[in-house]
Amino acid sequence: MAPKGADLPHPYARPVAAAVATAIPPAELARRRAEAERICLVDVRPFEERRLARLHDEQHLPLGELPARLSEIPRDRPVVAYDQFGEDGRRAAELLVGLGVREAGYLEGGLDAYARVVDPSVGRYGLVPSPYVLRQLPRRETGCLAYFVGDPTERVAVVIDPGPDVGPYLHMLQEEHWRLAAIVETHTHADHLAGHAALAHATGAPIAVGRRSPAAYPHRSLADGESLGVGTLELVALETPGHTPDHLTLRLGGAAFTGDTLLLGGCGRTDLGDGDPDALFESLRERILRLPDATIVYPAHYGPRHGLVDSFSSTIGIERATNEALTIADRSAFLRYMTEGWPPKPASFDAIVRANLAPFP
């Protein structure tokens, strides 16, 4: 278990050890392969994306399955992970370095760059249809992540965990001709003022929250298994109490918006907003870890301000293998982990919770 220091500046903060992987430019990869260097090339994309293009003489290990299939990675030659744009390739390589594969790198810029620099016959992205538009809206000053999810055929969207400055959402809705079907709060936030009220006021969209929320504003309560329609899309509520009693994880196809139940490399604290470490243990074990390894994880916080990695997404498979909170299998050890050694709760948090639950003026 990583040390947690009382002298760290933020309640979530603790040191993050980031593995470093080597970026390999497309031209260098092409040269080394042309020189017949023995390189293990690993495509980490989902199966369906391989229809678009793939490099010859490679193997396929989807990013989410990588930790469980580590034994398939050879240790006697350099390993180069690739995806379409380089980001998942980098994550895969960092994961491999962190798991002890010393000579792991990634194709810089992914296949898209490879097509531009080396081989124009390699297919480029744009041909794989996505059933939804997904935008992550990070707020670097607070380390928060909001999400804009839209059905591109019906031009209907939902915003998850909006920040208090609703300008970017309104701009997107107006410029791109979306109708906002709903605003969803994954839970009652204690560390920042939420934007549901301002966004509802500006758009008239209803607000949906977990059924255990004590919200005093008009809202729809989502129970476990209930779905929220967004055009042809369905967000399905998965109750994951612990960080707060009302916490929901929202599933959308092969993705999960995990709020603060599951963060990348950790989980949300239980001492900030009426949380319960025992309930969080259950939620992580019995709900989150039962999702398929390939599920893409979209958390509500990221970055060094929260002692988290500077990444915006992961997979259940990667978190299962590397997430500090998920690797503690013993309940009493987890309870100690969640209750001991954290910095004090900031004095402002109770007032923030009250403001976030307050009725509309």
Ligand SMILES: [Fe+2]
């Ligand atoms: Fe939270």
